[in-house]
Amino acid sequence: MAKTILKRVLQAIPVLFVVITATFILTRMVPGDPAITMLGPQASPDAVAELREQLGLNEPMWKQYIDYLLGVLQGDFGWSTSYNGDVMPLILSRLPATLSITMTGLIIAALVGIPIGVESALHQNSILDYVFMVVALVGVSMPIFWLGLMLVLTFSVNLGLLPAMGMGTFSNGVWDVVSHMILPVFCLATIPAATLARISRSSMLDTIGTDYIKSLRSRGIKETLVIWKHAFKNALPPIVTVLGLQIASAFTGAILTETIFSWPGLGTLIVNAVNGRDYSLIQGTVLFTAVVFVVINLVVDIIYAVINPRVSYEGGGQN
Amino acid sequence: MSKLTSKRITRRGFLGGVAMAGVAGAGLMQAGCASGDSGGSGSSATVEGGTLNISLASSPAYLDPAKYTGVYESQIINNVCDTVVQYSMDLSEIVPALATEWTVSEDGATYTFTLRDDVVFQAGEYQDGRAMTAEDIKYSLERSANDSAMNRLDMLDHCNVISDTEIECVLTSPNSSFLTALTDAGNAIVPQEEVEGWGDSFGEHLVGTGPFRMVQFTRDQQTELARNDAYWGEKPNLDGVIFKVITDATQSANALFTGDVDMVTDLKGESLQTVQGDSNYVVDQMDGLNIAYIYMNMVNGPTADQRVRKAILMAVNREDLIAAGYPYGGASEATLPLPKGSWGYDAAVEDTVPVYDPEGARELLAEAGYPDGFSLKYYTSNTTQRLDVATVFQQQLKENLNVDVEINTNDWGAFSEIAAAGQADIYAMGWSWYPDPYFFLNKLFASSEIGALGNGAGFNDPEVDDLLQQALEVTDQDARADLYKQALAKIVEKDPMLVYATEEVCTGLTQGVQGYVQRADQLVYVVNSEVNMSKSA
Numbered sequence: 037m038a039k040t041i042l043k044r045v046l047q048a049i050p051v052l053f054v055v056i057t058a059t060f061i062l063t064r065m066v067p068g069d070p071a072i073t074m075l076g077p078q079a080s081p082d083a084v085a086e087l088r089e090q091l092g093l094n095e096p097m098w099k100q101y102i103d104y105l106l107g108v109l110q111g112d113f114g115w116s117t118s119y120n121g122d123v124m125p126l127i128l129s130r131l132p133a134t135l136s137i138t139m140t141g142l143i144i145a146a147l148v149g150i151p152i153g154v155e156s157a158l159h160q161n162s163i164l165d166y167v168f169m170v171v172a173l174v175g176v177s178m179p180i181f182w183l184g185l186m187l188v189l190t191f192s193v194n195l196g197l198l199p200a201m202g203m204g205t206f207s208n209g210v211w212d213v214v215s216h217m218i219l220p221v222f223c224l225a226t227i228p229a230a231t232l233a234r235i236s237r238s239s240m241l242d243t244i245g246t247d248y249i250k251s252l253r254s255r256g257i258k259e260t261l262v263i264w265k266h267a268f269k270n271a272l273p274p275i276v277t278v279l280g281l282q283i284a285s286a287f288t289g290a291i292l293t294e295t296i297f298s299w300p301g302l303g304t305l306i307v308n309a310v311n312g313r314d315y316s317l318i319q320g321t322v323l324f325t326a327v328v329f330v331v332i333n334l335v336v337d338i339i340y341a342v343i344n345p346r347v348s349y350e351g352g353g354q355n
Numbered sequence: 356m357s358k359l360t361s362k363r364i365t366r367r368g369f370l371g372g373v374a375m376a377g378v379a380g381a382g383l384m385q386a387g388c389a390s391g392d393s394g395g396s397g398s399s400a401t402v403e404g405g406t407l408n409i410s411l412a413s414s415p416a417y418l419d420p421a422k423y424t425g426v427y428e429s430q431i432i433n434n435v436c437d438t439v440v441q442y443s444m445d446l447s448e449i450v451p452a453l454a455t456e457w458t459v460s461e462d463g464a465t466y467t468f469t470l471r472d473d474v475v476f477q478a479g480e481y482q483d484g485r486a487m488t489a490e491d492i493k494y495s496l497e498r499s500a501n502d503s504a505m506n507r508l509d510m511l512d513h514c515n516v517i518s519d520t521e522i523e524c525v526l527t528s529p530n531s532s533f534l535t536a537l538t539d540a541g542n543a544i545v546p547q548e549e550v551e552g553w554g555d556s557f558g559e560h561l562v563g564t565g566p567f568r569m570v571q572f573t574r575d576q577q578t579e580l581a582r583n584d585a586y587w588g589e590k591p592n593l594d595g596v597i598f599k600v601i602t603d604a605t606q607s608a609n610a611l612f613t614g615d616v617d618m619v620t621d622l623k624g625e626s627l628q629t630v631q632g633d634s635n636y637v638v639d640q641m642d643g644l645n646i647a648y649i650y651m652n653m654v655n656g657p658t659a660d661q662r663v664r665k666a667i668l669m670a671v672n673r674e675d676l677i678a679a680g681y682p683y684g685g686a687s688e689a690t691l692p693l694p695k696g697s698w699g700y701d702a703a704v705e706d707t708v709p710v711y712d713p714e715g716a717r718e719l720l721a722e723a724g725y726p727d728g729f730s731l732k733y734y735t736s737n738t739t740q741r742l743d744v745a746t747v748f749q750q751q752l753k754e755n756l757n758v759d760v761e762i763n764t765n766d767w768g769a770f771s772e773i774a775a776a777g778q779a780d781i782y783a784m785g786w787s788w789y790p791d792p793y794f795f796l797n798k799l800f801a802s803s804e805i806g807a808l809g810n811g812a813g814f815n816d817p818e819v820d821d822l823l824q825q826a827l828e829v830t831d832q833d834a835r836a837d838l839y840k841q842a843l844a845k846i847v848e849k850d851p852m853l854v855y856a857t858e859e860v861c862t863g864l865t866q867g868v869q870g871y872v873q874r875a876d877q878l879v880y881v882v883n884s885e886v887n888m889s890k891s892a
Contacts (some may be wrong), residue, residue: 069768074424075504081807083504119574120415120555185605193612200613201606202576202599298601300575307602308414308575313768 044337048330055326056108059319060101069093074117091117104319113323114316118308123320127302133203134301137217137293138286146279149229153236153275154268160241168233175230180289184223184296191219201298220297224289228282235278239271241252244268269329272343280336320336388691401869405890406595409879410607412621414575414600418558419550420495420543421503429540430620430879431578431598436543436563437478439468439492440534444872444885446644446696446790448832449534452884453487453544453564459830463529468492470520474587475570480560481552484585487544487564489522494543496524496537507541529828531835535791566591566882575600591882592870592889605629611636611863617890618871619863620879628683630863639873643860644696645787646689646795647680649733649748649853654813656780657731662723663848668709669716670755671748673855679743680856689857692799692846696875698832699792699839707847713755720756728757734779738763741783744855748783774811782811785858792839797823800846812851819845867891 038351071087088094092103107114113123152172156165192200198219204212222253243249244267252262287302309317408723416427420436423429439453470489478484493514500511506622510530512697515523526533528720529809536542549562559572564590581595599616601607610616610627612633617858622630631638651658651667658664673688680686690708720726733748735741741744742764748761760781766774774782788794798809805813819842826838860877870888881888 066766069772071772072768080506080509084507087504107388120416120558185609188606188609193609196613200609200615201601202615296603296606298576298599298603300573304414304575304602308416312416 040224040341041338043232044334048334051330052086052323052326056105056319056323059099060104061342062316063313063315064097070117070315073311104316108323109341113320116309116314116317116320118312118314118317119305123316126305126317127324130300130302130305133299134287134290134294134303137220137224137299137301138290139285140217141221142279142283142286143227145220145225145228145232145282148225149232150236150275151238152229153238154240154263154271155231156233156237157240157244158263166239172230175226176234176347178226179222180292181296183226184219184293187222188220189298201296203299220293220299223293223296224286227289228279228286231282232275232277234272236275239274240267243271244266269343273340276336276339276343280332283332284325287325287328307315378795380699399452401592401887402889402891403592404594405892406597407593407615407618407868407881407888408597409597409618410601410610410616410620411598412602412604412607414602415572415578415598416574418561418569418572418578420541420603421499421505422558423541424505426877427620431569431580432540432543432561432563433565433878434567434580434596434881435561435565435569436540436545437474437565438539438543439496439537441538441874441883442535442790444874444880444883446875447698449538450884453492457534463828463830464526466524466533467517468522468524470522470845471587472520473587476546476549476564477562477583477585479549479562479617481548482546482562485546486518486519486703487546489516490519491544491546492522496542498550503541505541507539508536510536519873529830531827531830532789532791532793535789538789566719570595575621586882588882588884589887591629592887593881595879608863611865614865617865617868618879620877622861622863623685624683627685635866637864637866637868639862639864639871640685640859641873641875642687642695643787643855643877644694644875645858646692646694646786646792646854647686647744647783647856647858648692649781649783649787649855650774650799650812651850651852652777652780652812653815653849653851654777655727657723657729658780659786660723661850663725665709666716666719666723666756667752667758668705668850669712669719670758671751671853671855672711672855675747675751676744676855679747680740681858684859685861686856686858689854691843692852692854693795693839693843694857694875695880697790697792697795699796699836699843701840701843704773704840704844704847707844709795709850716755720758725758728759728762730759731780732763733760733781734763734765734770734773735781735783736767736770745783771808775806775808777805777811777813779811784808792836792843793823793827796839796842796846797827800842800851814846814849816845816849 047211070091071084071093075087092100104114116123116126119126152168156168159165188200191198199216202216204216206253207211249262249267252266290301291303291306293299294301295307305317306321309321378394411427411430413425413427415431417423418431420432423432437453439452440449440457441601444861446581454470457466458469459466467733469494474487475484476482476487487568493516494512496508496511500508510528510533511524512525512527515525517523528764543563545563549560561569566583566586568583570581572578577600578598579595580597582591591723594833596639599610601610604624604626607619607622608629611619611630614657619630627638630636631694651664653659658667677686677688690705691700706821733745742762745762749762752758752760773779774784775777786795786799800810800814800819801823802843804810821843822845826835826842829835829838860873862871862873864871867890868888869891870886872886880886
């Protein structure tokens with residue numbers, strides 16, 4: 037297993053290299069001069085030229101690229117012009133805020149979505165199944181931005197139960213923190229919960245139709261055991277894959293959710309970085325997200341091997 | 356305006372000198388509740404204490420006066436710091452602030468200020484609340500003139516300290532816009548020890564002499580201010596002010612409804628309508644200090660011919676452009692390249708602007724040698740609003756003149772480069788700045804500005820140049836206004852641009868907010884020589 041992990045980590049290096057290169061090129065292809073963006077349209081050409089010089093934008097592109105690459109290798113991800121600070125500490129300082137809502141959202145999504153999917157599969161074509169699946173379809177189709185605003189309108193404006201925006205602080209009590217999290221977490225959990233419900237249902241349906249489950253049942257083994265110990269375990273791989281993808285896309289969802297709820301996490305950081313043409317910060321956040329993707333993929337692969345012994349990465353394929 | 360995102364877009368420039376491509380509105384024409392006290396009943400006794408929560412549509416990044424870029428940042432700076440002089444709340448005249456009086460030398464190049472002797476800085480990390488003197492004015496102004504990339508005081512050569520309470524500012528050449536420039540938050544007075552002590556992070560620990568001191572700046576969340584008990588002016592009624600960042604327009608209205616904020620700046624679009632529709636809240640609306648326009652190339656292409664420009668002016672119905680650009684209201688019709696709120700505005704010139712007359716436009720175009728139309732490249736920034744206006748313009752030109760308009764939308768940076776370089780047949784944007792006509796007429800029509808974004812169309816008229824220069828050298832405001840009015844008339848005679856709208860400054864308030872005075876430049880002063888806001892429960 038250790039060898040597998042090492043191999044996968046090494047494989048990630050070229051991926052990250054491509055990400056760094058592509059981000060570097062893309063940020064420079066986006067129209068808009070960072071100096072003009074920072075100074076505003078009324079800035080004199082002299083001031084713009086001076087700032088370009090300060091930002092190193094007058095260097096040849098290849099030199100900027102090499103400098104950036106060498107910096108990254110030494111752990112220096114550059115200087116954020118719009119936040120006036122080193123990029124990596126900035127990202128790390130915002131990470132807890134984002135993780136607090138994305139991870140809570142995903143845990144809730146898994147706890148709600150997977151059992152619903154399994155129940156639907158077990159009661160296929162029942163009223164319950166139809167209701168769950170219609171709800172899941174609505175959930176999957178809901179634009180996150182719209183959902184957020186509807187939640188605020190209902191629970192904050194009309195009912196006055198929950199705060200409409202911002203992040204609570206522990207100095208105001210635990211409820212302040214929790215109450216501020218409820219709506220953004222709900223927002224972030226909806227789509228993954230619906231997606232997980234749908235994939236769990238179809239994966240379970242595939243599994244419970246197989247011969248070995250039928251034979252387990254024919255041997256009189258307790259139904260709960262058949263379902264959760266045997267069928268569910270076999271239905272897990274696609275669910276884990278989808279869950280992994282959802283973790284990664286939760287970061288995308290966070291951009292919209294954080295904007296709506298004025299949540300000071302990575303999402304607002306990314307939006308401000310792009311708006312301010314803050315090259316280093318854009319590159320840093322994209323690279324960071326790429327690393328998250330790579331790590332999650334690796335973790336998913338390892339979990340695969342654990343939950344399904346037929347999957348082996350060492351023997352060169354399944355046996 | 357449009358630069359960056361729509362939020363930044365809109366109000367990005369302004370005081371710091373920004374031109375907004377999209378912005379809004381002009382003058383003090385008052386619509387809606389208009390200016391004056393607003394908010395609650397206004398009749399109850401002033402309440403002391405409490406914290407006023409104000410929403411900002413963009414996240415302040417640079418609060419160091421020398422570095423700030425957007426009006427949302429100046430809102431905070433203006434309540435923490437003071438300037439040497441300031442505009443009266445109705446923007447009609449320059450009034451004392453840190454300076455009690457001033458004189459101008461005969462040649463108009465030297466300004467001598469007498470300063471208050473009772474001003475102290477808020478205590479900070481590097482000084483304990485010492486007295487503010489002429490040395491601080493010299494330091495702050497020269498820093499803005501020499502070290503700031505924002506060019507907010509480029510006319511200043513140097514300052515001479517005469518005594519603790521007297522200072523002389525020497526300009527590079529006579530420039531009557533100097534006093535106006537001094538009102539900018541970018542030229543606020545700050546203590547050298549704090550600036551140098553904090554270095555790049557001074558903005559996060561801003562110290563000034565204003566009515567409130569900065570308690571905490573939390574990027575992308577809020578900036579908390581508390582009353583400065585050592586303030587030289589009237590004691591602020593409020594204990595504090597919190598500026599909260601709410602970038603989503605719908606959410607800013609929701610925040611008002613839920614009580615998260617007492618006041619929403621920059622209310623617009625559907626949110627404006629939502630708040631207007633609720634009688635529990637007050638919406639203050641007045642024409643802003645801005646214009647939205649379509650500028651035609653004066654040098655190249657068919658529009659170099661004045662008959663073509665005039666035909667275009669006559670072929671477009673402004674009301675339709677406004678309906679497209681501002682479907683939820685928030686803008687009024689404008690025709691002149693100077694906002695009504697500027698003291699150089701001359702309503703008499705409005706009559707000389709060609710009126711909507713498609714038939715006459717067709718005849719004029721035929722006379723110019725284009726009976727079958729032609730095609731034009733139209734450039735604007737890539738915001739929905741700009742595109743909607745462009746589409747209606749395109750339709751009307753096709754329908755009324757058989758002119759094909761090719762719409763090109765770009766990111767702000769790319770757009771401004773193309774427009775400034777004179778490569779556009781037509782370009783559309785907005786312009787917003789100070790009440791001094793210099794910041795509109797010179798920037799948009801002086802030949803010296805050709806090559807900059809303001810005069811990217813290449814307007815070049817020696818008579819206009821001459822009037823604008825004279826207006827810069829004369830120091831009396833009435834005399835300057837006369838010169839600008841003449842220049843305005845001459846400019847409009849040339850039919851250079853289609854000015855169609857002025858965006859309104861719209862502020863949503865709860866009934867409890869007392870003493871708020873709306874300004875066309877959209878600046879919020881919580882406390883100054885004319886206002887002292889308060890908040891009842």
